[in-house]
Amino acid sequence: MNQGPNYDWMTIWSSLPQQAQQNLINPPTKAIGDGLGGIFTWVFHKPIEYLAVEQAKVESLKHMTAEKLSKISKDKMSLDKRGLMIKELEDSKYSLDSDLMREYFSTLIAKTANTDTSNNILPYFSTLLSNLSPKEAKFLLLFKGKNSLIGDYIKDxxxxxxxxxxxxxxxxxxxxxxxxxxxxxxxxxxxxxxxxxxxxxxxxxxxxxxxxxxxxxxxxxxxxxxxxxxxxxxxxxxxxxxxxxxxxxxxxxxxxxxxxxxxxxxxxxxxxxxxxxxxxxxxxxx
Known part of the structure; x- marks a missing residue:
């Protein structure tokens, strides 16, 4: 899938069911979940149908994402970055065999729906993540530190x-x-x-x-x-x-x-x- 800077994400948007589009355009809290459900269905329908991905792995990603979304307060939830969220799901398609990769993608999607963090999410992040194997994904944990005063932090x-x-x-x-x-x-x-x-x-x-x-x-x-x-x-x-x-x-x-x-x-x-x-x-x- 072309993920370059000139890619027309309206191609994906226009292919979504009308109800899913409506849910995303007018996102009350419940519709955010409904809208994401519609996007999941659209993005993964064909890969599941042609056995390119396992439905159980997709359900696992949905569950992980929903769990993280449930922790975002109502006033912080937004789907203004819906095009980016669609890209993130597209990029996750062939990285779902690993629990850790699903964890990373679900975190990325949830943070894109959070106004406190969404402006820090670059389109390249999901492209980068899709190019990692579980070995590189696990290796990144070397940079995660713990401190009794400040909690988890990232080592430079x-x-x-x-x-x-x-x-x-x-x-x-x-x-x-x-x-x-x-x-x-x-x-x-x-x-x-x-x-x-x-x-x-x-x-x-x-x-x-x-x-x-x-x-x-x-x-x-x-x-x-x-x-x-x-x-x-x-x-x-x-x-x-x-x-x-x-x-x-x-x-x-x-x-x-x-x-x-x-x-x-x-x-x-x-x-x-x-x-x-x-x-x-x-x-x-x-």
Whole structure:
């Protein structure tokens, strides 16, 4: 589906049943629910009919959205952004297999119906979300922090490290590296390379890598990554070819190498949310 800036959303609007249009044009509180029900029916009727999506997953998204809408006060509910809400539902079509993706989309739709938050919602948010897999969706939880005083908040950046191996005896200084290493969000006693997730989020404008510079508040996390990388053991193995798997639980992380190196360097850095990324993550996670 064309989602570019010149897309005519009136094409979708004119295809809605007349009653659904009326409900959206004159949205008393009940009609907001009725209108959304009409939009859900229109958007998902054909995909369900042709088995492109499961009806149960659509019902789950409707339930999640209705639950969030029920928490918005009457004077804050509005469907002024109905065209954007239609786009969000269109973009959600093929991302419904994941509970987390349905959670994110339902949050986005509900915030678009809330006058307190609707002006912060960009059309690109649903496009961006539709381009994520459940892996990238889960990865974003790394940026969610908790504080006893202020509650949930979004971190501007998280600790990121690279480990590079060098052979200075070679004229081209052969290198091998394990990049994009972070503390695992589901187990702070383990580390993992998240290159795929970071590459995708970087290409979408959500995050950027900063190697060689970082906020001082990240130092403890970086030192923990360094400790868990077990550099002393890596250095002892530099005179021979060695194997190690950073992702394998319960084993010392050594890295797959086909060349003897004579130097190993731990690079400190951070993974920072862009301005766009901060706005997007704050929308779907808070």
């Amino acid at each position: 950046s998280i600790a990121l490290a690279n480990i590079k191996f060098y052979d200075s005896t070679m004229s081209n200084h052969t290198t091998f590296s394990v990049d994009n290493i972070l503390l695992k969000y589901d187990d702070q006693n383990k580390i993992k390379s998240f290159s795929q997730e970071i590459d995708i989020l970087n290409s979408l404008g959500v995050v950027q890598r900063n190697i060689g510079s970082f906020h001082e508040e990240l130092r403890n996390d970086l030192e923990e990554i360094k400790r868990l990388s077990n550099l002393p053991k890596l250095k002892k193995g530099l005179d021979r070819r060695f194997d190690v798997n950073i992702d394998h639980p319960g084993e010392t992380p050594i890295f797959i190498s086909k060349h003897p190196y004579n130097k190993v360097v731990f690079e400190y850095g951070e993974l920072r949310l862009t301005n766009l990324g901060n706005s997007f993550v704050s929308t779907i996670l808070l």
